[in-house]
Amino acid sequence: MPSATAIQKNVLNRAKLMDSRAEVHCHHCGELCADASIHADDKAFCCEGCKTVYEILRDNNLCSYYDLNEHAGISFRNITTNQRRSRFDYLDDDNIHAQLLEFRQGDVAKVRFHLPQIHCSSCLWLLEKLYKLNDGISASRVDFVQKEVGITFNPHKISLRGVVELLTTIGYEPDLRLKATNHLTAEQQSSAPNEKKSPPQAHLTSLYLKIGIAGFAFGNTMIFSFPEYLSAAGELDPRLRSFFGALSIALALPVLLYCASDYFKSSWQSLKQRHISLDVPIALGISVLFLRSVVEILMGATSGYLDSFTGLVFLLLCGKLFQQKVFDGIAFDRDYTSYFPIAVSVLRKTAEGVRETTIPLSRLGVGERLLVRNGELVPADSVLESPVGHVDYSFVTGESAPVEILRGNTLYAGGRIVGAALEMTNIKNVSQSYLTSLWNHETFQKYRKSALEQVSDRFGAYFTTFVLCLASAAFIAWMPDIGKAINAATAVLVIACPCAMTLAAPFALGWTLKIFGNAGFYLKNTSVVLELTRINTIVFDKTGTLTDANKSRTAFSGEAFTTKEQELLASALRHSAHPLARSVSAAMSYAEVHGKYRMTNYEEIPASGFRCVVDGVLVQVGTAKFVRGNLLCQEVQQQGFKLKGFKGTYRLEHPMESRIGAEVHIAIGGAYKGMFTVKNDYRRGLQSLFTALRNRYALLLLSGDNDSERKILQDFFADDRVSMMAFHQTPHDKLARIGELQEVGAHVAMVGDGLNDAGALRQSNVGIAVMGAGGMFSPACDAVLSADALGKLSDFMRFAGYTRRVIIAAFWISVAYNIVGLTCAVMGLLSPLVSAVLMPISNATVIGFTTLAVLLGAKVRKI
Amino acid sequence: MATEMVMILVGFSTAFALTFLAAFIWAVKSGQFKDRTTPALRMLVDDKE
Structure with missing residues (x-):
């Protein structure tokens, strides 16, 4: 007799079995099948495409494909x-x-x-x-x-x-992406790094070869030097000595001519351009060491320093490999794995009809139907499905006049939609590295090199001149004793190591970029880190930045809509990317309007609203002034603002108005219908963020809305001396405000949403675009901040300062090493052998120090 | 005598070592260090027939 629990278990198991039977998974790709209608050989498929592949494989006896991994196939469902x-x-x-x-x-x-x-x-x-x-x-x-x-x-x-x-x-x-877009301008091509991008390993192959050969020569010359080191002077058979000498020269020659060739080439290049690069002193040190050894061997004086020569080249190359590997690691991650938190609207067929959903760009497959709104970027090459559209390729080609595109034509990634929203089917996968390259396009490079980088650049010339002078000085000082003079001069040339100083900044900044990326803060490039450390004023946008557009409560007051009106309004609202329009659109429970009405004459006026003609009816959505043409009473308030580092007091005038919430007014067919009031939820962690920021930065809120939420915001911008709020700011006003702030000496970071604040983001010293679930990518910003990580902004900015201090510390370590090393060399205390070992060690110290300091710092600060 | 012996032996050993260097150069050039993942996977999916 089975126990009751056993029976229960049995029943449960059977129920589970039934469940799993009800859910049919595609034999090919493993996606859930809508029903079991498509099948072959009693195997179910989700679509005809998957079935076709299965049949091809079956007919060719290739079914092991499915044995190796279950549901290994690539889904065809979204490809027509x-x-x-x-x-x-x-x-x-x-x-x-x-x-x-x-x-x-x-x-x-x-x-x-x-x-x-x-x-x-x-x-x-x-x-x-x-x-x-x-x-x-x-x-x-x-x-x-x-x-x-x-x-x-x-x-x-x-x-x-x-x-x-x-x-x-x-x-x-x-x-085949880049081959296919060849007919776009050459400029775009040069800015697209993944064009036939050689994999990271390709350029390493020759480096491996060089290291192998240099290592081989190093080991063998070392052994050939042993007899000399081990025997007392004059004891060694002179024939043996010259034999070892000849062998050493034979081994060292390929090291000089092949392994070290890069240093000579790049020195020559830089000298031709009348510029002294950091490879010049290295090339000089190497050749002096080699020549001196050969001369001594040929004269029969010593067995030379060819073991230190080959060792130096070997260690230099190893350092280069390490540097390359770490750098590739950082760059590779940035290009391929750190997807920005960018989302895209996708139209998908469901049982109730076409539904609009938002998915992260990283999960966008080929063949999806996309809805891209006014001002948004085309994320991947797509075919237009709407009858006609206008695209501005200024991010790609620099030409800002919109291009007209007809149905069936291809829209290229990076184009910005102007006017009405367009439907398109993407034919390519999203290329993250392409978007990154677009972001780094020179049009959007706003500052010249930072002070630190300028110093690094000019450093090479000064350093080389200094080392050459020092070497000649040492030579002259020891002059009567020619052996000691040569020894000191060569030791100076070999030990002087500028590399450490130039390595510190790229490594520290590269690691910081990577750490920030993992935490949801994506910087455009390394110079943004340094720029962040100079910021003293932060300007915030409200809607969509501090508030979460997805979590808003909407209420309507006015006369009730008819079903037709509701549909017209819903059709119109689909086209705007403004956070308030999105909120209202999400709140309206409307019937299916996808493709139901024809929409023309779409026009969006920043900070006011938009109007368009749907099915022959004029629909206006926006502020009271925009829709009704009147604005309720306003009084103007003036605020003053002073901060250390500012040249004077910054004054700001802005209209005051007390109303209940953000309003979206509606007029259909010229008749005023009423308004939606949108109450926003603020993102989490803002209280602690602002408490932390208040101590170090001047804070300013520039909101396009009315001041209905002043009470809540008062908590964040509490301290009158360093913070203030302004409302009713158009995008143009925001841009102007930031310009004014910069005039009084502020270094401004603008935190806003990528689309509506694009101008302000560009004007600011560091433009940070906050991306939530619905965020779209705009190349105008310098950094993309995931909305979840907004609360950590203060930590990020502190960490940027920390990175800067790490770089400065590494500089000093390198300076100290050079002072000690060069002093010993000038005094004739160092043999070239010792110098040859010390040089790579100093490189490794600096790289190790910056890497460890940045990584540990991030861990301690919990970034 | 010992000197000649050493010279011959060192000559031989160097020549021998050079063959290993040649083998290394060949291995790098033929791309054996380029992709170290795929051959490992390929071995696992070899045909049963």
Whole structure:
């Protein structure tokens, strides 16, 4: 007799089984199937695309694909078939062939594709079995880490286009992005670093070779020097000594000519441009050491210092490798893994019709239907689905006149929508590195190099001159004793090490960038860290920055809408990206309006509202003044503001008005309907943030709304001496305010939302765009701050100061090392051997110190 | 005599060591250090047939 609990368990298990049976997962990609209607060989599929792939694999005996990893496939659900046709027409073009093919001769052609979909061992297995799917393909080789496949094929049996289409049919569409956008300007190309970007390892190959050869020479010359070191003077057979000497020179020559060639090349380059780079003293030290050794060996005086020479080159190269690896690590992370918290609106078909949802950019797949609003950027190359649209490519090409695009044309990533919102289907994956490069475009570089960087740059010239003078001085001082004179002069040249000073800043800043990125604070580049340390005033925007647009309470007062009016309003609201419009739009429970009405004459006036014609009816949404043409009584208030470091008192005038909440007024067909009042929820952690900020910065709130929330904000901006609030500020006003502040000596950080505050973000010394779930990317800012991390802003700014102190400390360490080393060298106390060992050690010390100090500092400060 | 012996032996050993250097150069040039992940995975998914 089974016990009651056992029976219960049994029943539960069975219920679970039924549940899992009810949920059918696609055999190919593992996505949940809507029903089991699509199936083959009693296996269910979520869509026809997945089924087709399964059938292809089955017919070619490749079903091990599914044995290696369950549901290994790439989903086809979001890719419609008509999209996949004729899309690769351009691949038949000969010019494109020349660009894509790595090699072509007779029956053999080789091509490399980047396949971002590669994710598991099944992918590897299938992609290396391509020859089974088409006999034109002779071999394919996968590089799993780089997500690349190298394919060798016979161009007479299968065209390049055929290869791409084959890959696309089985779900691995190659990323041909930059080749495809070649017809955009050359400027854009140069700003797109992932264009045939050599993987980090490629440039390391020659470095590995150089290290190997230098290490080999180092070890062997060391052994050849032993007899000399171990025997008493004159005891060694002179024939043996010259034999070892000759061998050492033979081993050292390739080290000089090949391993150290980079130092000579770059010194020569810099000298040609009448500029002394930091490689000059290194090249000088190396050649002096080599020449001196060769002369001594040939004269039979000593066995030379070729062991220290090869050792020096070996250690220098090792240092270079380490530096390269760390740097690649930082840069790689930044380009590929640290997705900014940017979101995009996607239209998806559900049971009730088309629904708009917001998803993070990192999860955007190919073939999604996107809704991009006025002022927002096109996140990935897409095909326009709306009848007509206007795009401003100024972020990409510098040309700001909007371009008209018709349905079916391609919109390129980085274009900014002007006017009505557009629907589009993206045909490419989002390229994070492309967005990063766009961000770093020179149009948006606002400051010249910071003081620290300027010092670093000029440093090389001064340092080299100084070292040369010192070496000659030492030579002259020891002059009667020529041996000692040469010894001292060469020791000076070898031990002088400027590298440490130049390494400190890039490493410390690189690590800081990485730490900030992990915590949700994405900086445009390293100079922003230094700029942050100079900030003394922070300007905040309210709506969408301090408040959370997703958590607002909306109330409507006015006459009730008819269903038609509601639909018209909902259609109109879809087009605006303003946080208030988004709040109202989210609050309206409206019927399905997607594509129901034709909308024309969309016009958005910053800080006022927007108007458009939907289905022949004029819809106006915005402030009271904008919609009704009148503004309630206003009195003007004046505030003063003074801060240490300011040249004078900063005065600000702004209108006062007491109302209940942020208002969105509505007029439909010219008749005033009423208004929505939007009450915002403030983001968490603001109280402690402002308490922390108050002690160190002047704070200013510039809000476009009325001052209904002054009471709440009073807590944040409590201290009258260093903080104030201004309301009714248009984007233009905000920009002007920041300019005024800068005139009285403020270094301003603007914290605002990326879209509506773009001008102010650009004008400020550091523009920080706060991105919540609905944030869109604007290249005008210097930093992107994830809304969750807003509370940590004060910590970030403190940490930037800490990083600066670390760099300065590293500078002093390096200076101290040089003073001690050079003093010993001038006094003739150091042999070139000792100097050769000390130089790389000082490099390692500085890199190690900055890395440890920054990482530990971040840990202690819990960033 | 000992000197000649040492010179010959050192010559041989250096030549021998050079072959290893050549092997290293070949290995780097043929890309064996380029991708160290894929071959490990490839081994696991080899065909059963």
